[in-house]
Amino acid sequence: MFDIKSAKVIWDYHHLDQDVVPADGIIAFGSHDLHVAERAAELYLSGHGRYIIFTGGLGRITQKIWHKPEANKFAEVAIEKGVPRDVIFIENVSSNTGENIQFTKKMISDETISIDSVIVVDKPFKERRLFATLKKQWPELNFSVTSPKYSFEEYLSYYQESEELTVDDFINIMVGDLQRIDVYGDNGFQIKQEIPDTVWDAFQILVKEGYDKQLIKA
Template sequence: MELAGKLWEYHHMNHTMRPADCIFALGSHDLRVADRATELYLEGLAPLVIFSGGLGNVTRGIWTETEADQFAGIAIRKGVPESAILVENKSTNTGENILFTQQLLKEKNLDPRTFIVVQKPYMERRSFATFKKHWPDKELLVTSPQLSLLEYPNEEIPMERVINIMVGDLQRIRIYPAKGFQVHQDIPDNIWNAYEMLVDLGFSSHLVKE
């Protein structure tokens, strides 16, 4: 858990929230992301909420309604007006979330300059790096459900899986810039050492072949 805690902290961007042109929530199986996006809207931090996500690798097997549509439903039930919501419900990964949302905004003749990106806690940094690769001229803050590592796991995503995903995401942060998927992010030696120790302990199910 000490090693996992180091990765958890590294994956967080620790941005301080401030007003922006829009809130951009990236879809997934974790409905708490929609709760966080809704919370930010109701606090008055942006006039527009974009929910992006079709059915991905995880949700394709458990849901029939797209991630973005479910997220939008949560927001509306909690008090966000439909007129303040845009839905992009075809994307299946973070890169597509961004590219398909770019297309949607262009169709709507909208050009927000500042974004609050809402994602799962362990995907904050990778979302930041992906966004800056595909949308370098925009300003962004990244946030996630305000939960600790011990609070985050639930029946759908137990602790073992959370750690496996964090390990896999750190590997992607290291190798994806060379593939053109993300901008570079520095990885301190102590974080990479924790990664290697977790891999040695068997947390390797989310790794990709290099």
């Protein structure tokens, strides 16, 4: 069993808890987490945007569990929730966050989509990394960040019941994203983020417990 206190410290650090106000549109970043698609649909249906862009092909995790691009899976979820197909744009060839941004920018330009302001949606444990990456790679974008409104305990329950990923996968992904915030801030891939000692201590505890499967070579 992992150190729950340390996992919750990292979970809280990943959150930005930004206010979300209506914008031109919504950009949902693909992953294995279909809750992100549900959150994007919820925002559209509550009048927070006039369109949704789903971005994501198959990444390092989803290529092992799905045969359909993330963006297409997300679009299906949104349509089931009541979002009209004609307000959905799909970018489905990117395989990482940098490509998500690069290919989405090109699609927006090609389709002449209004982009004065957007709400970006991702996993709860990727809010901070997405924010820092967008600030570096898309500095002109006027955006706020949000994620599915579920607690750490609710996500634990979800992964306990999931047939695709496990609780250990969940903790490994959170730990890996924290390391990326540190490494990518140093190499210029994103703007730097301060990582408090308490958060880094939690990271070290979980790594020592064996949660190192999503770490990258620094």
